[in-house]
Amino acid sequence: MSRKSILELNANEARQFFLKHESYCNIDLPKYFSFSELLEKISNEYSGKSLGDFSDKKKMTNLDDVNYLYICQ
Known part of the structure; x- marks a missing residue:
């Protein structure tokens, strides 16, 4: 049996993968x-x-720099 990378799965295949307990x-x-x-x-x-x-666009505008410090450190 050939295994696929998660990146090679289409949307339905990825959904099925993530809905399995074994995943x-x-x-x-x-x-x-x-x-x-x-x-x-x-x-x-x-x-x-x-x-x-x-997504709540009003809340999302307050998060512009949330990951900046984490990524740059």
Whole structure:
């Protein structure tokens, strides 16, 4: 089986990848550690919405220099 880089996936493939519990942890955890329920709830909540639906332009204008110090140090 050939593996693809996440950068090679189309939008639907990437979504499916990120909605799998196995995509977040590569160590063996007990079965009660499952992200599946949380991922399903997130998927249901945000399904059909675009990234623009989550931006508040008024709040975003106050964040112009948020990462400047972090990146430059």
